[in-house]
Amino acid sequence: MHTSFTGPPAADTHPTPATAEELERHKAAITRLGNELRALVEAAVRTAATPDTLHRVAEGVRHVTGQLTGRRRARADIPEVDEFPAGTRIYSPVTGAGSPLAPPLRVTPTDDGLIGHCTLGIAHEGPPGYGHGGMSAMLLDELMGRACAAAGAPGLTISLQMRYHRPVPLETPLRILARVTGTDHRKSFVTGSITTEADPATDLVTAEGVFVAPDPRRVRALFPGLTADGDPAGG
Numbered sequence: 571m572h573t574s575f576t577g578p579p580a581a582d583t584h585p586t587p588a589t590a591e592e593l594e595r596h597k598a599a600i601t602r603l604g605n606e607l608r609a610l611v612e613a614a615v616r617t618a619a620t621p622d623t624l625h626r627v628a629e630g631v632r633h634v635t636g637q638l639t640g641r642r643r644a645r646a647d648i649p650e651v652d653e654f655p656a657g658t659r660i661y662s663p664v665t666g667a668g669s670p671l672a673p674p675l676r677v678t679p680t681d682d683g684l685i686g687h688c689t690l691g692i693a694h695e696g697p698p699g700y701g702h703g704g705m706s707a708m709l710l711d712e713l714m715g716r717a718c719a720a721a722g723a724p725g726l727t728i729s730l731q732m733r734y735h736r737p738v739p740l741e742t743p744l745r746i747l748a749r750v751t752g753t754d755h756r757k758s759f760v761t762g763s764i765t766t767e768a769d770p771a772t773d774l775v776t777a778e779g780v781f782v783a784p785d786p787r788r789v790r791a792l793f794p795g796l797t798a799d800g801d802p803a804g805g
């Protein structure tokens with residue numbers, strides 16, 4: 571479901587939207603490529619292959635990349651398959667099935683917020699064998715921002731205070747929680763935590779954040795890819 575912004579009406583029209591079936595087909599293809607790219611990234615940072623093999627693979631990857639440099643979306647375009655800001659963000663570096671940067675985090679609602687599940691790989695390593703602290707911040711920032719959107723007040727992070735209690739193990743199923751604890755006009759106050767699935771009582775990382783819903787008069791300038799009803803303008 572879309573969470574709409576109340577920006578001024580769009581002056582331009584946009585192309586006929588794709589059918590639901592076409593969007594699902596497109597999402598499946600993006601996800602398939604994302605899965606292959608994640609496997610490639612993980613293999614690339616784990617391999618003990620020889621320099622000759624690395625050069626040969628690099629040549630092959632360059633050839634593959636060349637097949638994707640034709641039609642491209644502009645910087646601020648919101649992909650047609652997305653439900654911005656509360657739903658699918660298919661190229662999100664955190665939740666996006668199509669992004670090789672994303673674990674990806676799978677998000678579902680709880681009684682009072684959101685829960686996310688993911689497993690970090692070697693590509694997300696900080697200290698040997700453990701997750702990078704920036705990855706923890708990225709996971710929490712995204713889920714806490716989405717908790718605001720799920721509560722009907724999508725906003726941008728203005729502050730995020732992290733506390734790293736214990737290292738986050740790689741290749742271990744993780745549980746991330748986020749909950750809006752209060753609001754003040756356009757501000758939302760949010761807490762979040764990371765634990766393992768196996769030991770949800772032991773916080774590895776906790777965070778407190780403040781998110782601000784942009785001034786409605788500034789939404790169109792901030793997000794030119796949105797139409798008047800808050801939907802993407804088309805991909």
Ligand SMILES: CCCCCCCCCC(=O)SCCNC(=O)CCNC(=O)[C@H](O)C(C)(C)COP(=O)(O)OP(=O)(O)OC[C@H]1O[C@@H](n2cnc3c(N)ncnc32)[C@H](O)[C@@H]1OP(=O)(O)O
Pocket residue numbers: 655711712715716724725726727728755756757782783784785788
């Ligand atoms: C919209 C949903 C998108 C969902 C995407 C999820 C993304 C996941 C999380 C992220 O990665 S967000 C990216 C990192 N964050 C940013 O880039 C935000 C940068 N900051 C801004 O662009 C502006 O600060 C912002 C649009 C959020 C607010 O600007 P406004 O012009 O709408 O706010 P305004 O200046 O009217 O201030 C409203 C209140 O917020 C406070 N405020 C705004 N910006 C602040 C700031 N940067 N630091 C501290 N306080 C700030 C401001 O003092 C005021 O408080 P009071 O009501 O108590 O007076």
